[in-house]
Amino acid sequence: MTAPTRGRSIAAPLGVATAAVGGAVLLHVRDPRTSTYLPCPLHALTGLWCPGCGTTRALGDLTRGDVAAAASSNVVAVVCVVVAVGLWGLWLRARWTGTRPALPRPSRPSAAVLVVALTVFTVVRNTPWGTAIAPT
Secondary structure, eight states, rough: OOHHHHHHHTTHHHHHHHHHHHHHHHHHSTTTTOOOOOHHHHHHOOOOOTTTTHHHHHHHHHTTTTTTHHHHHHHHHHHHHHHHHHHHHHHHHHHHTTTTOOOOOOHHHHHHHHHHHHHHHHHTSGGGGGGGSOOO
């Protein structure tokens, strides 16, 4: 692959990386724990934690390198960041080499397991014995 072609092929992954870095800078500069970002509509209406509650604080903590605080805000968000960075790396490598990404298609059983796991996570974090995984 020639250099101009390679440059065009990696433009999309680099654009996504630029947007992610911009978001990380915003969360680092404007700390979600001390600033007012939009509240979760479900939590505002019901007082219940949804699976995404605490994600903004978790991402802000990750920009500071505080993985423990990030996991205490939303452990699912931390896992999703790790998975997203790995998938982004595979995407960039595939674009750089001009090959198809080696990403397996999710099966229906794996999608069902993910939905069940998120449902259990949501229910548990809203119970008295699940306060350890509720946002802090």
